Amino acid sequence: MPPRHWANRASASALAIMLGCLPLSAETRTAFDPVLAIPLPEEPPLDLSEAHEPEIVTGTVTPASRPQDPAKQDAAAPLDEAAETITLDIPAVEMPAADPALAPATGPLRAVEPLVPLPEVPKVVITLPPGSEFAAAVVAALPEALTLHRLGERERAAIAAAYQANENRPFWVGAKGWNEAGKRIAAQLGRAAEDALRPNDYPLPVFEASDRDKLASADIRLSALAVLYARDARGGRLDPRRLSKLITPTLHLPSAEEVLSTLTGASDAGAALSAYNPPHEGYRRLKAKLAEMREHLDDTPLVRIPAGPPLKLGMRDARVPLVRARLGLGPSEEPVFDRSTALALADFQKKAGLPANGILSGPTLAALGRPASARGEEDLVAQMERWRWLPPDLGADRIMVNVPEMRVRVLRAGKVVHEARAIIGKPESATPIFSHRMDHVIVNPSWYVPPSILRKEFLPGLAADPDYAAKRGYVVTRTKGGGISVRQPPGERNALGWIKFMFPNEHAVYLHDTPNRRLFSAEKRAFSHGCVRVENPFALADQVLGPEWTHERLKRLIGSGERRINLPQPLAIHLVYNTIVVGEDGQITRFDDVYGFHRLVRQALEQQG
Structure with a gap:
């Protein structure tokens, strides 16, 4: 038999054997989990002998002759295809009927209307913050x-x-x-x-x-x-x-x-x-006065004075009659800048905040060209500006030192309870303007000569006479840096008197007593080196130290050595520069611009404008 026929017969035999063995149940060994090493649950046997056994495809094999031993077959012999026929009986598979709804459309696609209408989606309103x-x-x-x-x-x-x-x-x-x-x-x-x-x-x-x-x-x-x-x-x-x-x-x-x-x-x-x-009463009065001043026009006739060289006492100039007319003076026989003209001009300069030297300079000529009301406004504006430099809260209890007025006041609950004359610094050693807090008093103080006085007075004196300081009751001490310190011990001749009121500050100034009490009788009292000397200092001490330290008790300490007494509560102290003060009655009081600070403020505001 040809090899191909033999192979076909072998395949058919193998297929029949396999189909016949299916009903048999095969024994299975117990399986174990490879990780946990535990037996897995036993699976049920596969039984194919039920009535629901699937239909098996069968066929009929019709050989022409019995199969020969493959070893005896001639491999070179031609294959006789007609010698054998294998017929398989495969039943037809029944397919379900086609669904007409799934039939492909022959025309363009159309949107399918939903069977159930969709619910309406609510409108979303987003409210943005204003602006x-x-x-x-x-x-x-x-x-x-x-x-x-x-x-x-x-x-x-x-x-x-x-x-x-x-x-x-x-x-x-x-x-x-x-x-x-x-x-x-x-x-x-x-x-x-x-x-x-x-x-x-x-x-x-x-x-x-x-x-x-x-x-x-x-x-x-x-x-x-x-x-x-x-x-x-x-x-x-x-x-x-x-x-x-x-x-x-x-x-x-x-x-x-x-x-x-x-x-x-x-x-x-x-x-x-x-x-x-500023919320302060002094500022509010100035504000009211400024409004009042602006309501009234100045009826002083202006006289235009041509520019020219400065005019001094004794000079002749064609402008002198115009200057006299502007100052309200009568005509003169000769155009001479005489004493009456110089005095009137100096008075004008003082009111205008200019150096009262009686010389017709450029700034004075410019001031003469402005109406009096304009000058008055400028003065009030400059004074109001200095009120802005004070703290918004001055303190219900405070000490006010108005340097141009040369006066010290103590206020309790905003009311003046004590005031006294004061001696202020000389123009070349002006009293500084600032605010601070007084915290202690020293009785029987020593006076340490400030560096400025030491440099200007004591060093030249010591160079000329080694006993210059000792003869005046001062003690000279060598400092670590190789310099010297000059101290005046407590006593009747001490420059600070018997008591000083301390508020440590960058200028090293304070309020104090003085042995030269006769100076308080002078109208102009700019005599000190910068500190403020107060008249009747023990009355001031009564106000700042409280009832525990009476006038008599303090005086018993005089001469017993330096003694520090702390205030019960630190007290605000303001050194101010008020050259224009409006009283409760609305009247203006002016004080000398002793250091020229008012003029500096006014000029700075004018330049800025």
Whole structure:
């Protein structure tokens, strides 16, 4: 038999054997989990003898002859395909009927309408914070809107940070312009002149309500102007220390954060802004007097005096008749700058805050060209400016030393309970202007000669006479640095007298007694080296030390050695420079500008304007 026929027979036989063995159940060995090493559950035997046995495909093999041994077959003999036929009886497979709904569409696809209508989706409403629509415009306008004269970089950065913290929403505008707070701030800025400030320093921005970019810029500019106004109201227009090293008040300038926080949280933003001006009674009286002065026009006829060289006593000049007419003097026979002209001019200079030397200089000529009311306004404005240098809270209990008035006052609960004459520093050793706190008193004090006096007086004297200090009752001590210290021991001749009132400060000045009490009878009392000498110092001690230390008890300590006594409570002390004071009756009292500080302030304000 050919090999191929033999292979076909073998395959059919193998298939029959395999199909016959299927009903048999094979034994299985117990299986174990390879990780846990525990027997797995036994699987049920596979039984194919049920009635649900699947139908087996059968066939009929019809050989032409019996198969021969393959070894006896001739491999080279041709294959007789007709010799054998294998017929397989494979039943037809019945397929379910096709679903008409799944038949492919013959036309274009159409949207299938849902059998159940979808529910309506509710509308989502998102409410944005008021002013959010300005955010982009605010960010864009910040750099330019904050460019304001005299507004420092620190304040500009703080204002920008305030807007960022507010999500770049405006503070003072809405869709139609200024909101209520913005209107009140703008109105207060417009009234800046009432508080002796310059309205031109706070120009209100102009905008169209329909222009969102302009609205955003206006809001930022109003914030910047409000910050500038608040700082000016607290004394930020001038730096007192640049005017003189002896004017050293501690300014209480508000930060931009404080101003904006205060104004945005106030029920009346305009009133909150106005409150940055000094709250003191002396300032309020000056403000009222300024308003009164502006209501009355000066009817003094102005005489225009041509410029020229300075005029002094005895000089002849064609301008002399004009000067006399301006000063209210009668005509003179000769155009000579005589004594009456010089005296009248010196009086004018004194009232104008100029050096009263009786010389027609350039500044004096300029002052003569302004009406008297203008000069009066400038004086009040300069005095009001110095009130801004004081702390907002002076203290209900305090000591006030008005240097130009040469007077000391003690106030309790805001009322004067003691006042006395004072001796102030000479013009070349002026008493400094500042605020501090008095905390102790020394009875029987020693006086250590200040470096300035040591350098000017004692060193030249010691160079000429080694006993110069000893002859005057002073003790000279060598210091570690190789210098000397000169001390005057306690006693009747001590320059500080029997008691001194201490408030340690950078100028090393204080209030004290003096052995030269006769000097208090003088009208002009600028005699000291800078400290303030007080008349009847033990009466002052009664006021500051309290009832425990009576006048008699203190005097019993005299001559018994240096003794320090602490005040029951530190007491605020203010050394001020008030050359113009308005009384309760509205009358103005003027004091000499003994150190020229008033003139410095007025000139600085004029130059700034």
